[in-house]
Amino acid sequence: MTGAGMAAEQVRHDGRDGPLWKQIEAALLQQVKDGRFKGNGRLPSEFDLAEEFGVNRHTARQAIAALVQRGLLFKRKGGGSYVVPEMLDYEIGERTRFSTNVAAQGREPAHTLIVVDERPAHGKAAETLNMAEGDLAVFISLIGEADDIPISVAETYLSAERFPGFGERYRENYSMTKALAHYGVTDYRRDVTRCTARMPSPEDVKHLKQSDSSPVLFVESVDIDLEGRPIVYHETRYAGERVQFVIRRGDL
Template sequence: MSVPDSAAPAPLYAKVKQMIAHQVRTGAWPAHYRVPSESELVEEFGFSRMTINRALRELTAEGLLVRMQGVGTFVAPPKARSALFEVHNIADEIAARNHRHHSRVIKLAEEPAGAEQALALDLRPGQPVFHSIIVHYEDDVPIQLEDRYVNAEVAPGYLEQDFTRGTPYEYLSRVAPLTQGEHVVEAILARPRECQLLQIEREEPCLLIRRRTWSGERAVTLARLIHPGSRHRLEGKFTT
């Protein structure tokens, strides 16, 4: 692997970063390319494992690489984009980028509403709500963990849907068309189980969208949408 001349005076970890970035920017390592392991890079560069690890961590934080827990490190594709002020079908967003959407259903069940769900959905505590947890993939990379509560009175057929063939957005748009939505966006560290489902390291920052939606006067859903920060960005337009 060649080293750009400008890398010579840099600290060792910065040299590694520059060498890897050079491979990516010249196209030698295209999007989704599996980066050599830390051990392989130690052998190739002759630097310590700590130096290699720091370079990979920083390149991941900068969005150039994606580290998938238990799988390896890959060159990141261009970041997925979602509209900040609008609600769209994630499958349509992925298809518009000429990529393939598929999903994995982790949970689909009826539960009694807790205090938070009852307040958000204008229900009494203990009333039935439907709870789904779904991982959405762009090609084979998980880009969103959707943790959603649904008002069972508004969408009674929710549990009968096959969400590996269609998304909750598609079903809910048919039975309870969206008339109003609320977004709250936060930067978080995902919980251990969420990191496992998204195949990210514990320290990777994530974008969390807390979303409530209404159809007419009825509250329909309360959702937590978690996106790995290295794989996603939000965009919005406004006028004054």
């Protein structure tokens, strides 16, 4: 008997082991651990799962939704449910770049823009960028993705006075490096990175498509130009179950 068939037999329809969808969730989780979906990581369709477990599609859908909520499965654009790949190694160094980090893992980097605008700078952002409280800052918020899986939500601040029209430049190709080059900043490096664990906000749960009980890695970071002046302040939340940070000896 196949592993799938054995797992299906473990589902009791008399309710003694709890709701059917919870039993199917547990069975699918075991199949993931057993490597049933190795390869492209795609699960059978809801119709096929319903047939396999002898339930209706709504029940199968509930089980899948629960695993998505736990951050173990994800829905790919265009349809289908997939196992979340192994944790991504994200290198923290002097020249940390999101796209470079993701591509180095053999994954496809992408961004989903939430907002680009100008707003008053306060607190850490104003202090770090040597701005007065209330001075206008360029604000960029976006979701970072690897193979269509959200792994980070970033909020970025720059001085609107030093970089007038930066938002428009950024929208041209969604590249921080290329947008900064327009203002003569041909290179920049990471000055400081601070990382703490915290519980996700409702917005984090929404954008990262993860459980509200799974911690995120909250990272504050500052980029400086080659003259040592702070130019960018970031606050980024990473999905803690999908990303681990790597620091090489040369960056210690």
